Amino acid sequence: MKSTDNIDSTTKNAAFRLGIFDLDRWQEIWFTITHNKSRSFLTAFGVFWGMFMLVVMVGAGVALQRGMSSQIEGFATNSCFVWTENTSEPYKGLKKGRNWNMENADIPVLLNKIPEIQYLAPVLFGGGGTNNVTRNDKAGSFGIKGNYPSYNLIDESKMVYGRYINDIDIAEKRKVCVIGERVYEVLFPKDENPLGKPIQVNGIYFQVIGVARHTSDINIGGDAKESVVLPFSTMQQAFNQGNIVHFLAVTAKPGIKVKVIEDRIREVLKAQHEISPNDKKAVGGFNIEDQFNMFLYLGIGIAFLIWFVGSGTLIAGAVGVSNIMLVTVRERTKEIGIRRALGATPRNIITQILSESIILTLIAGISGLMVGVGLLSLVGWALSKGDQFFKDPQISFTVAIAALLILLVIGTLAGFIPANRAMSIKPIEAIREE
Secondary structure, three states, X not given: OHHHHHHHHHHHHHHHHHOOOOHHHHHHHHHHHHHOHHHHHHHHHHHHHHHHHHHHHHHHHHHHHHHHHHHOOOEOOOEEEEXXXXXXXXXXXXXXXXOOOEEOOHHHHHHHHOOOEEEEEEEEEEOOOOOOEEEOOEEEOOEEEEEOOOHHHHEOEEEEEEOOOOHHHHHHOXXXXXXXXXXXXXXXXXXXXXXXXXXXEXXXXXXXXXXXXXXXXXXXXXXXXHEEEEEHHHHHHHOOOOOEEOEEEEEEOOOOOHHHHHHHHHHHHHHHOOOOOOOOOOEEEEEHHHHHHHHHHHHHHHHHHHHHHHHHHHHHHHHHHHHHHHHHHHHOHHHHHHHHHOOOOHHHHHHHHHHHHHHHHHHHHHHHXXXXXXXXXXXXXXXXXXXXXXXXXXXXXXXXXXXXXXXXHHHHHHHHHHHHHHHOOOHHHHHHOO
């Protein structure tokens, strides 16, 4: 009699569940998950850890990319730099090992023969020396550069005070200068406006027209913070540089590979200065675009590795969810059989099992997502105190949504095998199950 009452009670409970669609179904899902807390926790931890690691690795990858980008902020990535070296081959009666210089006359020739050039800026480097830059009783040892206005379009500096050199400064050979932040700190009291104030550069007076803050970590010809920039033409005249050009900074027009104009510049300069076309050492150069592409491909590789490893960890967690659901289905064989006997459709059974799998996966995954985002925020706050190569680790809203969609797919797949197992149970055999 007691056994019959138990069967009737089980039957009534199954029938009651069968007719309920909303709140009771969610209560049943929650009961199933919490029925064996330790087993559910250990199973969910695999998904939690997979999502946590995915979020942390994606955030770290983003921070690394932002750090690399900050190193070249304001620097034209489609640029190259060219300078002179001793020749390595004899040519037209001239011996190898010859020293040669680029000249002012080369600039219009290059612009005329290479229309793919966007900006071309000749540069001069001045001699340093002990305390070569002075103001009243303050002095410092700094680098001296002669630039064109176009140089600031290639290697941008943001102006803390005043302006950069312009075309009128070049044309009129004005005795003006733009100083770096460190030069300003040494020569001027804090917060003093330096504009219009004279300083001495190698014994010659120049008027300060700007204080520049260099945004990238790429420094050509010395640290930009510790440099004094003069108009190119002024520096040639004031320091008896003649018509010599020490260095060329060049950018390519959009859609043109920098390598193309770099090779063309070498060809034109060799022809201008009677250098063998086969001499590979006479013209030195550095291609920023190649370096930038290397970092770009490195970033793509890191992103692929992150998603590959993170997805693999999530899939491993999903296998654990699938296993726990198989155990759950085995434990509920009798209940599922009663449902089938009372007329439960395949859709009812499959929906129930899939719902439990998806909910368990989402709870674990969202927890991992939240903990991962919290850790990234904490690390980002700690790193915000200085300029590090590893900057602002975080994930975007798009990445978070993509991760949740992956979780949804994984949860569905994890419940698919257990759901099929439940559908294969025959009602009569299940009711007899002890």
